Amino acid sequence: xxxxxxxxxxxxxxxTLHTPGRPKRSLLLTIVTGIVLVYSLIPxxxxxxxxxxxxxxxxxTFGLWFGSEFNFFENLARALSYDDGIFLRWLGNTxxxxxxxxxxxxxxxxxxxxxxxxxDFPGKKAVFxxxxxxxxxxxTALAVPTFWMFSSMSLTDTPWAIIIPSLxxxxxxxxxxxxxxxxxPADLMEAARIDGASExxxxxxxxxxLLAPGTVTVLLFTMVATWNNYFLPLIMLRDPDWFPLTxxxxxxxxxxxxxxxxxxxxxxxxxxxxxxIPLIIAFLFLQRYWQSGLSAGGVKx
Amino acid sequence: xxxTITSPPAxxxxxxxxxxxxxxxxxxxxxxxxxxWTGWGFLAPFMAVFLLVFxxxxxxxxxxxxxxxxxxxxxxxxxxxxxLRAFSDPVFWGGLLRVSLFLAIQVxxxxxxxxxxxxxxxxxRLYGSDFFxxxxxxxxxxxxxxxxxxxxxxxxxxxxxVGQINEFFGWxxxxxxxxxxxxxxxxxxxxxxxxxxxxxIFYAALRVIPSSLYEAAAIDGAGQWxxxxxxxxxxxxxxxxxxTIFSIIGSFQLFNEPSILQALAPNSITSAYTPNLYxxxxxxxxxxxNYSATVxxxxxxxxxxxxYAVQLRGMRKEA
Numbered sequence: 001x002x003x004x005x006x007x008x009x010x011x012x013x014x015x016t017l018h019t020p021g022r023p024k025r026s027l028l029l030t031i032v033t034g035i036v037l038v039y040s041l042i043p044x045x046x047x048x049x050x051x052x053x054x055x056x057x058x059x060x061t062f063g064l065w066f067g068s069e070f071n072f073f074e075n076l077a078r079a080l081s082y083d084d085g086i087f088l089r090w091l092g093n094t095x096x097x098x099x100x101x102x103x104x105x106x107x108x109x110x111x112x113x114x115x116x117x118x119x120d121f122p123g124k125k126a127v128f129x130x131x132x133x134x135x136x137x138x139x140t141a142l143a144v145p146t147f148w149m150f151s152s153m154s155l156t157d158t159p160w161a162i163i164i165p166s167l168x169x170x171x172x173x174x175x176x177x178x179x180x181x182x183x184x185p186a187d188l189m190e191a192a193r194i195d196g197a198s199e200x201x202x203x204x205x206x207x208x209x210l211l212a213p214g215t216v217t218v219l220l221f222t223m224v225a226t227w228n229n230y231f232l233p234l235i236m237l238r239d240p241d242w243f244p245l246t247x248x249x250x251x252x253x254x255x256x257x258x259x260x261x262x263x264x265x266x267x268x269x270x271x272x273x274x275x276x277i278p279l280i281i282a283f284l285f286l287q288r289y290w291q292s293g294l295s296a297g298g299v300k301x
Numbered sequence: 302x303x304x305t306i307t308s309p310p311a312x313x314x315x316x317x318x319x320x321x322x323x324x325x326x327x328x329x330x331x332x333x334x335x336x337x338w339t340g341w342g343f344l345a346p347f348m349a350v351f352l353l354v355f356x357x358x359x360x361x362x363x364x365x366x367x368x369x370x371x372x373x374x375x376x377x378x379x380x381x382x383x384x385l386r387a388f389s390d391p392v393f394w395g396g397l398l399r400v401s402l403f404l405a406i407q408v409x410x411x412x413x414x415x416x417x418x419x420x421x422x423x424x425x426r427l428y429g430s431d432f433f434x435x436x437x438x439x440x441x442x443x444x445x446x447x448x449x450x451x452x453x454x455x456x457x458x459x460x461x462x463v464g465q466i467n468e469f470f471g472w473x474x475x476x477x478x479x480x481x482x483x484x485x486x487x488x489x490x491x492x493x494x495x496x497x498x499x500x501x502i503f504y505a506a507l508r509v510i511p512s513s514l515y516e517a518a519a520i521d522g523a524g525q526w527x528x529x530x531x532x533x534x535x536x537x538x539x540x541x542x543x544x545t546i547f548s549i550i551g552s553f554q555l556f557n558e559p560s561i562l563q564a565l566a567p568n569s570i571t572s573a574y575t576p577n578l579y580x581x582x583x584x585x586x587x588x589x590x591n592y593s594a595t596v597x598x599x600x601x602x603x604x605x606x607x608x609y610a611v612q613l614r615g616m617r618k619e620a
Contacts, residue, residue, distance in 0.1 A: 023425040030428045033421040036414060040437045040497060043451045046462065050454075062469075063455065063462040112347035119340030127344065134355050135550075137601055144584050144597055145358035145365065165354045173347065199339050228444035230557050235585070246446040253450055254564050265454075272447040279442035287435065294505040 044276075051075060051273045055266045071266070079270040087271060089241060090248040094227060096159060097244055101166030102222040109169055109218050110211060113176025114203065118184060135170040147235045161236035162244070166226050172218040179214030179293060180207075216286055217293030227279055245275045359601075365594040383595035393596060396576040397603075399484065404552035407488040412544055414492070415499035420529060422500075423507040434504065438497035445494065445557035452490045453478070453565045478566040487558050491551070499544045506540035507533060542615035546608045553604045556581065576600045 046063055052075070057067025079087055116124065146165055150156050155164070184207050192202040208215075230246045237243060240251065249271050256263035369379040387393055418437055422430045440448065455462040456477040463474050477486045510533065518528050534541075556577040563570040572586065573579040576596060584593035 025428050026426040027428070029421055029424070029426050033418055033427060033433060036418050036496065037433055037436055039493065040440055043448070043455065043493065044439065044443075046455060047447075047451055059460045062465055108347040108350065111343045115340040115343035119343070121337055121340035121344075124340065127348070130356075131351065133605065134351070137355065137359070137605070142355065142358050144580060144593060145362040146354060148365075148590065149358055149361055164350070167350045168347070168354050199342070203343070224442065228446075230444065230446050234560075235581075246444045249450065250446050250561060253561075257564055268450060269454075272450060275447055276443050280439060283439070283442055284435070291501075291505070294501065295508045 047269060047273055047276075051270050053266065055263070058265055058269075075266050075270040076274075079267045079274065082264070082267055086240065087245075087248065087274070090243050090245045091274075093159070093242055094244040094246075097162050097166065097229070098223055098226045100159075100163045102219060102226040104163070104167045105169045105172055105222040105226075106215060106219045108167060109172035109176045109222075110208075110215055112173050113214075114180050114184075114207060114211065116173070116177045117180035118186075118189065118207075131170050131173060135174065143232050143235050150236065156236050157239050157242065159242060162229070162233055162242075165232060166222075166229070169218070169222050169225070172222055175218050175221070175294075176211075176214055179217070180211060183210045183214065213289055213293035215293075216289040220282070220286060220290045223282065224279060245271070249275065362594040362598055365591050366598055368591050370591055383592050384599070386592065387595050387599050392573045393576060393579060393599075396573050396579050397600075400553055400555055400575050403484060403488060403555065404549060406485075407491060408545065408548040408552060410488075411492045411496055412499055412541070412548065415496050415544070416503055416541075418496070418500045419503035419507060420533065422504055423533075424525070434501070438501050440494050440496070441498045441501075443494065446561055448490055448494050449558045449561035452486070452493070453562050456486055457565070478562070478569060480569040483562070483566055483569040487555070487562065490558050491555075495548070495551070499548075502540050502544050503537055506537035510536045538615065542612060545615065546611055549608055549611060550604055553600060553607075 042064075049064060049066060050058060052070050052072040053061065053067040054069050054071045054074075057069060057071075061067040115121070116128070143165075147156060147161075150161050150164075155161050188206055188210075189202055192206045197205070227244075228246060229244065230250070233244050233247045237247065240248070243251070249268060252264055252271060253268045255261040256265065366383050367378060367380060368376050369382065370376045418433070421427055422434050427433055443451075454460075458464040458467065458474075458476045458478075463477055466472060467474055475482060477483070514532050514536075515528065518532055523531065554577055555575045559570050559574050559578060560581075563574075570578075572582040577600070580593045580596040580600070583589045583596065587593075
């Protein structure tokens, strides 16, 4: 707890050397840690290599090397056009769920985290207890009753069934609360108020810019959660036209097991690759922001 | 979650006008009463949706768990009968035992690897440490569906990587999708997915340790291991507890990986392999909504009790 008094600016400066003097690089440590690196990357490399294979090569050639044909572009074209281009439809659905769900969840978490960090109000302790307790509530335990509720409201098999439950991220609220506590000096808010700014304007013009790294961090986590969501759509959706990518891929994969179904493992692998590429790009692109957000607020005691 | 979460903020936010002593009393009072509720204005949107997608389904679940629906005879109030049934249901306990075993083995391995990598990256002694940090985190971007499909393909003894390795080296790695080993195979997938995520949580916590502590340790002549044991680990205890609790919740909620592997290994993974799969199949295949709601509630309560116990224990050690 004592460490929370550390100023975020100091925590964020990336060049800080922890041990006095420059630590000597260790080849041995690099190699030992390299085992975990290889473990992390091998399945991704496997996926990349196998997305270039024809279905025949997939089963007959060594998994970690290229097959006799280079079918990457052919697989790509087939994955995008299979079944009247249903994959693109799934991609569009996923984007919709991410923009509305993760975007909305981030907005609600920022507003709520700011409220919990910077204001005293009646019932605040109760809110804390309930929302933090909710982190421990199994998402899957909720999904089934939510389905019955939504079903009676005729919301199942519509995008709302995915978007509305995605709007709440207790972990996002927690991250935002601990970030806002550090990042906004009370004096600054007072100064804005003395100048006659309304609460909304103080939030919008003074506080929101300071919350940016935390916001990006929460956005990243809610984005991953929504993009990768499987259980909720599995329960809520029957119509493949509303499927997100995860559900669609699983349908492609299980197609081989159904009677008369065509095995399309080559398309499953290409589709998997296409599903993870956007998130990986987002990670690399935003990493400077969200990592500082995580260190400055996030999880430190 | 940690004491920081459950207890009120350490530094209570100052009431907005506390520094202002001059304004007329009346104006100050009206501002104060307005400020008392301002926080709710910002929190209201979250709480409104929260009520709809958290509180209402939980309440509805509890309500459902008290009834029993039969094809003939309709719905009747049965009190705690469903709970009694759950407590003497060997299928439910079998699933619970399985996820407990999973938890006891997978979580320590995963968190141990995460901690070692975080310490290694933080030490500044790695060549290309940025590359390490980002690469190990990448699997977190991979959906459970894709991760399970990839690993499922690789596990296959006939067509997969394991089969090819067996053939090439003349080894006999057993069938990783067989009923004896599949739990470990699932553990490997989950470990792969979340090592980087936990590593990042630990790394973020390590980054905010004030360098004055390290300077003091250097003056005292403490070595690397001493610094790790006496400064780094105690300083990130909170992050360790958070990660442990999230992992416990994840283990008890195990669903995606076994559900997807089921297509590849139907003989190894039953429809009640984990309590969650059980609740799902009761509800959607078995048409037993009431009992399914009961199973979900019992699991939720068990999860919360254990998460709370870990939090208490983790935080007591700190004192």
